[in-house]
Amino acid sequence: MLRLFPPLTLALFLLPVAAGLLGTALPSLGWMPGAGGPAPTLAAWRALAAAPGLAESLALSLAIGLLSTVLSLALALTIAAGAQGTRLMAWVRRALAPLLALPHVAVALGLAFLLAPSGWIARLLSPWATGWTLPPDIATAPDPWGLAAVLALVLKETPYLLLMLLAALGQVRADRAVRVARTLGHGPGAAWVRVVLPQVYPLVRLPVYAVLAYGLSVVDVALVLAPATPGPLAVAVVRWLGDPDLAVRMQGAAGAVVQTGLVVLVIALWRGGEGVVARLAQPWLGAGPGSRAGRDRARRVGGTAALAAALPIAGLTALALAGMALWSLADSWFWPAPWPAALTLETWRRHLGEATWPLWTTVTVGLAATAAALVLALGTLEHERTRGLTPGRASEILLYVPLLVPQVGFLFGVQTVAALARLDGTWIGVVWSHLLFVLPYVFLALADPHRRLDPRWRRAAQGLGAGPWRVFGRVTVPLLLRPLLFAAAIGFAVSVAQYLPTLFLGAGRYPTLTTEAVALSAGGDRRVIGVHVFLQAALPLLVFAVALAVPRWLSRHRRGLQGGEAPP
Structure with missing residues (x-):
């Protein structure tokens, strides 16, 4: 039975991507019923080339994607290097869970x-510091350059890259490597960059590419914080694909192909740039340690830089959510008052009922997609263990395929396939679309803990006469309880954050808190937006809190689950 899990897992998230890419490429060539017959045509490409502001949209997408990725990676590396071997690292690890739990849209709306x-x-600076008695006539969120969207992406992607870095650091024994380099006279920062970074970066290369692909093709954050005329290409593509005119939809399909090509091209250029940077840095990496004064100065600067990078990320995110929470409780909040005139639950009383259906959809879809992902991931990993298989680099790349291909590049085709299978506009269809993105994250979160599980625990149970299922239920699951719950929390948070899959496969029948929040951002009451943002942020935070609390509660009298020795 276990042998069915690997092909089933691959089929569930790779075949839809392949079919979706094909189902998007064919309409761009005119193969769409009701739009001019079966003969191929380049009319959609000509219409796309003539679309006003196309070059500006491409440039804006490129700027947002590259700038957000470079800044996120730089900040994550700064925090990881500066906090290595210090008490700050424990604080960073504790802060990661809530930062990862927050959906992109919740952060974007709070930042707006x-x-x-x-x-x-x-408001806090007016009028005493700015002299403004009225709100200034300037564009800040959104702004013409997409900088607000870049900031929102940095606030979300830096914790993700930092999590990937911390996982990779355990694989290369970073603490030991830094200690050895420091005995040779290198400062802590230089030791980390010279010895650890060259080993760590190849392990986080695919997550960096995923962040780059997301930034180049982001839609939900762009709808809230990016300029609208012209907006990023992905936003225009979604608008065209939703047009009732089939000719415009074909133009949107051509735009989706261009968006996919842009992501592939930029990732290829980034990969080439890695080699250039490595060659340019080679002389410095091989140089000897600097002076003692320089090492002392670098030691002080390293910790300060890590703190200076971490605090704004946590602080801005907390302020953004606190502002939305205040709006949800505000009776009235007129300019330039820094606080609401009064706090009330009236907005919650009037609008909580409207949020019930999106809330129910969000919870049920998230739980179903996460449960399915856990079953598939555990089944695949158990098959890998029983057969003694060693996963290669190719299997990891396959896992990242749905994260590297832009969503607008294949979800239109997935929608077409779902319509043919009568899954379009169904709850199952929405769950399936979320599973495409939940499964890779759940598998990646579970793979390393499962593969590192000491096999002597299982052998000891088998020696006592336990069968395979009993060993799995009484040994494997309890020992993996913490990573299982953490993977489930990550999967649920990923599902809550999905916008385009719900938009395409839900057909308007299954709104979630994310789709409703984006719709309200176009001009809704901030108090109502605050209710949706609070609910959207509270759900994954609650799940993460449960994931952290349950293992501690269950293992309070079980030292064996708290790092005990394996049986001999």
């Missing part, structure tokens, strides 16, 4: 209130 001309920052 912080940075808006009438936002919280301007």
Whole structure:
């Protein structure tokens, strides 16, 4: 039975991507019923080339994707290097879970209130510091250059890259490598960059590419914080694909192909740039240690830089969510008051009922997609263990395929396939679309703990007469309880954050808190937006809290689950 899991897992998330890419490419060539017959045509490509602002949209997408990725990677590396071997690292690890739990849209909407001309920052500084008696006539969120969208992406992607870095550090024994380099006279920062970074970066290369692909093709954050005329290419593509005119939809399909090509091209250029940077850095990496004064100065700067990088990320994210929470409780909040005139639950009383159906959809779809992902991941990993298989680099690349291909590049084709299978606009269809993105994250979170599990525990249970299922239920699951719950929390958070899969496969029948929040951002009451943002952020935070609390509660009297020795 276990042998069925690997092909089933691959089929569930690779075949839809392949079919989706094909189902998007064919309409771009005119093969769509009701739009001019079966003969291939380049009319969609000509219409795309003539679309106003196409070059500006491409440039904006490129700028947002590259800038957000470079900044996120730089900040994650700074925090990891500066916090290595210090007490700050424990604080960083504790702060990662809540930061990872927050959906992109929740952070973007909170940031929009912080940075808006009438936002919280301007209110706190006005009129005593700015002299503004009215909100200034400037564009800040969204701004013409997409900088607010870049900031939102940095706030979300830095914790993700930092999590990947911390996981990779355990594989290369970073603490030992830094200690050895320091005995040779290198400062802590230089030791980390010279010895650890060359070993760690290849292990986080695919997560970096995933962040780059997401930034180049982001839609939900762009709808909230990026300029609208022209907006990023992915936003225009989604608008065209939703047009009732089939000719415009074919133009959107051509735009989706261009978006996919842009992501592939930029990732290829990034990969080439890695080699250039490595060659340029080679002389410095091989140089000897600097002076003692320089090492002492670098030691002080390293910790300060890590703190200076970590605090703004945590602080801005907390302020953004606090502002939305205040709006959900505000009776009235007029400019330039820094606080609401009064707090009330009236907005919650009037609008909580409207959020019930999106809330129910969000919870049920998230739980179903996460449960399916856990079953598939555990089944595949157990098959890998029983057969003694060693996963190669190719299997890891396959896992990242749904994360590297832009969503707008294949979800239109997935929608077409779902319509043919009568899954379009169904709850199962929405769960399946979320599973495409939940499964890779759940598998990646479970793979390393499962593969590192000491086999002597299983052999000891088998020696006592336990069968395979009893060993799995009484030994494997309890020992993996913490990573299982953490993987489930990550999967649920990923599902809550999905916007385009719900938009394409839900057909408007299954709105979630994310789709409703994005819809309200176009001009809704901030108090109502605050209710949706609070619910959207609270759900994954609650699941992460449960994932952290349950193992501690269950293992309070079981030292064997707290790092005990394996049986001989």
